[in-house]
Amino acid sequence: MDKFLKEQEEKLKAIKKQLEKQLSSFAKKDKKVKENWKSKFPEFDGSETGSSYLEVAQDEVEEYLNRLPLEYLLELKLKDVNLALKKIKRGDYGVCEKCRKKIPKNRLKIQPEARFCLKCSKMK
Numbered sequence: 001m002d003k004f005l006k007e008q009e010e011k012l013k014a015i016k017k018q019l020e021k022q023l024s025s026f027a028k029k030d031k032k033v034k035e036n037w038k039s040k041f042p043e044f045d046g047s048e049t050g051s052s053y054l055e056v057a058q059d060e061v062e063e064y065l066n067r068l069p070l071e072y073l074l075e076l077k078l079k080d081v082n083l084a085l086k087k088i089k090r091g092d093y094g095v096c097e098k099c100r101k102k103i104p105k106n107r108l109k110i111q112p113e114a115r116f117c118l119k120c121s122k123m124k
């Protein structure tokens with residue numbers, strides 16, 4: 001494996017670790033489906049009663065809904081990172097998925113999980 005690929009692999013692994021840490025702070029890994037993360041839905045212990053219970057519940061539901069987009073973005077990035085790691089093993093890392101041209105190394109250094117060259121990612 002050449003030096004550049006080795007460096008990219010290290011970077012991707014570091015990003016992966018970071019993403020998984022971020023995701024695990026508000027989600028638990030679904031053991032049945034790989035790469036699928038589920039937010040922990042707030043659990044109520046039933047000790048609150050009446051209107052205060054409803055208020056607490058509403059706050060928690062709002063909080064749950066608010067963090068979904070972030071979770072979604074993190075999941076997407078994690079998928080790309082895993083895909084890039086797979087490509088390194090497979091030997092087609094750094095090739096644009098659309099036009100099959102090589103993605104410039106400078107771009108890959110900044111965004112190791114990039115799947116497209118700059119031109120193609122702009123067309124998306």
Ligand SMILES: [Zn+2]
Pocket residue numbers: 096097098099100101116117118119120121
């Ligand atoms: Zn391209």
